[in-house]
Amino acid sequence: MITIFDQRQLLHAPVRELHNGGWTAYAETPDRAETILAAIGPALPARDMGVAPIAAVHDAGYLRFLEAAHRDWLAAGRDGDAIGYAWPVVGRRDVDLTRIDARLGRYSYDASTPIAEHSWMSAYWSAQTALTALDEVARGSDGVGFALCRPCGHHAGADYLGGYCFLNNAAIAAAEARGRGLGPVAILDIDYHHGNGTQDIFAADPDMLFVSIHADPATDYPFYWGHADEHGSGAGAGTTLNLPLPRGTDWAAYEPALDQALAAVKAFDTRFLIVSFGADTFVDDPISHFRLQRSDFVRLGQRVAALALPSVIVMEGGYATADLGDNVAAFLDGFEGGRRA
Numbered sequence: 001m002i003t004i005f006d007q008r009q010l011l012h013a014p015v016r017e018l019h020n021g022g023w024t025a026y027a028e029t030p031d032r033a034e035t036i037l038a039a040i041g042p043a044l045p046a047r048d049m050g051v052a053p054i055a056a057v058h059d060a061g062y063l064r065f066l067e068a069a070h071r072d073w074l075a076a077g078r079d080g081d082a083i084g085y086a087w088p089v090v091g092r093r094d095v096d097l098t099r100i101d102a103r104l105g106r107y108s109y110d111a112s113t114p115i116a117e118h119s120w121m122s123a124y125w126s127a128q129t130a131l132t133a134l135d136e137v138a139r140g141s142d143g144v145g146f147a148l149c150r151p152c153g154h155h156a157g158a159d160y161l162g163g164y165c166f167l168n169n170a171a172i173a174a175a176e177a178r179g180r181g182l183g184p185v186a187i188l189d190i191d192y193h194h195g196n197g198t199q200d201i202f203a204a205d206p207d208m209l210f211v212s213i214h215a216d217p218a219t220d221y222p223f224y225w226g227h228a229d230e231h232g233s234g235a236g237a238g239t240t241l242n243l244p245l246p247r248g249t250d251w252a253a254y255e256p257a258l259d260q261a262l263a264a265v266k267a268f269d270t271r272f273l274i275v276s277f278g279a280d281t282f283v284d285d286p287i288s289h290f291r292l293q294r295s296d297f298v299r300l301g302q303r304v305a306a307l308a309l310p311s312v313i314v315m316e317g318g319y320a321t322a323d324l325g326d327n328v329a330a331f332l333d334g335f336e337g338g339r340r341a
């Protein structure tokens with residue numbers, strides 16, 4: 001397995017997020033990536049594949065906003081991290097407003113994802129990390145690439161940030177894989193939270209399968225996406241599969257959903273797999289409520305690897321920092337073992 005990591009991903013370091021009515025320490029910290037890297041060993045740096053594969057997924061106005069947002073925040077006389085406080089409800093007029101607060105609302109959907117000084121730099125290199133892993137697998141260096149991405153990506157839509165995510169690394173890699181003729185491409189999202197950004201990006205797309213196992217949005221973030229009755233829209237109807245599970249889910253309850261997810265990937269005639277992997281399904285995750293153990297991550301990796309598809313594994317969430325490196329290593333070890341089995 002080839003592993004990609006870029007040091008510039010560590011620069012993004014917001015201080016706090018709004019949660020349950022108060023400010024709390026930002027959970028998506030740089031040391032998450034450092035502890036994973038320490039546990040899995042050396043990685044290749046990302047290569048710069050340019051902005052074009054990012055712009056193939058994300059809206060041009062959103063990218064201009066994201067790159068300038070922290071500068072615009074300072075220019076408005078603010079200090080600290082940029083964060084919005086007013087959001088359009090459901091519909092919104094496409095008015096091109098200049099005030100930073102309006103633009104933060106227009107291009108985000110929550111108050112848990114501040115933009116810090118280096119956020120654009122880190123998000124850009126996080127996307128390049130996913131693209132480099134894809135490039136390595138496409139060139140045949142290895143059948144599987146692990147993209148140690150940070151910040152994470154699966155909550156970011158074509159024109160919005162949220163959930164600690166800015167650029168949708170998995171979607172960018174998936175679109176690039178398809179563009180290189182490696183499809184049909186499927187995205188399997190096994191972060192604790194529903195990958196609403198990825199779902200939105202490909203909802204109407206009949207050639208991209210999105211399958212997600214996640215906490216029931218009736219009780220858990222991101223609330224407004226990920227319900228079992230969301231199947232995709234228009235020509236993409238039937239190429240989205242949501243498998244929400246209740247809080248308290250352990251391996252015994254998780255495995256049947258995994259069976260269903262893997263069966264859907266097989267039925268799609270998938271030729272290339274993108275895995276959005278979050279370790280926040282761990283029993284001791286501080287912001288999540290599933291009960292997977294370290295040994296379950298080995299099984300999970302084995303089961304996904306048994307699909308025997310060229311794959312890019314993209315790092316998403318996981319906040320039990322003391323256990324995070326070992327949990328990710330367990331998943332990747334299981335994956336390696338499952339390929340050989």
Ligand code: SP5
Nearest residue numbers: 019024025027152163221287317
């Ligand atoms: C990629 C990913 O896993 N994003 C998760 C976003 C979840 N945001 C909502 C829950 C926020 C809980 N924040 C608690 C912070 C404790 N200091």
Ligand code: ZN
Nearest residue numbers: 191192193317
């Ligand atoms: Zn998550």
